């Protein structure tokens with residue numbers, strides 16, 4: 277299995293030893309600050325196709341020891357990108373109950389509470405995620421910044437199942453729903469740059485779209501995310517809480533395109 281973590285001897289400073297790309301170029305996440313932003317009027321609103329799946333379909337929610345991920349249907353696609361990208365999975369990154377600042381991307385040096393990633397692969401060129409994951413035009417990730425505010429019934433469709441995936445390798449099946457409900461309402465305002473997977477193997481293969489507008493979940497929902505899950509298996513004598521599963525921002529000497537004027 278993947279021998280890496282966010283803490284201690286296998287933490288992110290050691291990733292490059294086993295996963296060379298993690299010490300390479302085009303690494304994510306990054307901080308968005310004014311002097312690296314460049315407005316680009318050709319950046320079209322993000323168009324989602326096939327996201328409104330039938331509730332007879334099921335999504336599988338899995339604790340993989342690094343995050344909680346949900347399988348998605350490959351009939352879910354993102355248009356308005358250079359190629360057609362089909363959905364593979366979504367997962368989250370978060371902090372802990374004493375420091376609720378676990379987003380991966382930051383704006384003006386500021387963390388948000390958490391971050392949702394919807395991972396897609398270039399289905400025009402590649403058969404599946406695994407063959408696309410290490411190609412420079414292989415992946416497109418939609419990133420949604422999450423802050424504390426109103427209770428969010430759409431996020432609750434995932435969060436309400438955490439008790440069934442508390443431990444590594446546990447999974448549960450949930451009724452499919454329109455994942456577009458998890459996105460902000462402004463799909464025309466986003467940051468765009470070429471970067472990488474934020475976990476090993478850190479392939480520089482991701483076209484990142486980070487929406488400008490955060491979504492809200494309640495304090496109770498965020499606490500559930502920060503306290504329900506473990507990186508370890510149910511019978512492990514040394515349980516490890518799944519917290520702070522975000523990579524620190526990377527050095528970045530390029531421009532980030534934005535689809536909006538300030």
Ligand SMILES: NS(=O)(=O)c1c(F)c(F)c(S(=O)(=O)CCO)c(N[C@H]2CCCc3ccccc32)c1F
Pocket residue numbers: 340342343345364365367393395405406409417472473474475476477
């Ligand atoms: N932040 S991130 O870069 O978007 C990101 C994660 F943070 C993350 F934890 C995962 S993971 O849950 O699979 C655990 C670590 O691989 C992924 N998986 C991707 C990349 C690896 C290969 C693969 C194969 C099939 C489906 C998804 C994926 C990931 F892309």
Ligand SMILES: [Zn+2]
Pocket residue numbers: 367368369393474
């Ligand atoms: Zn991620």
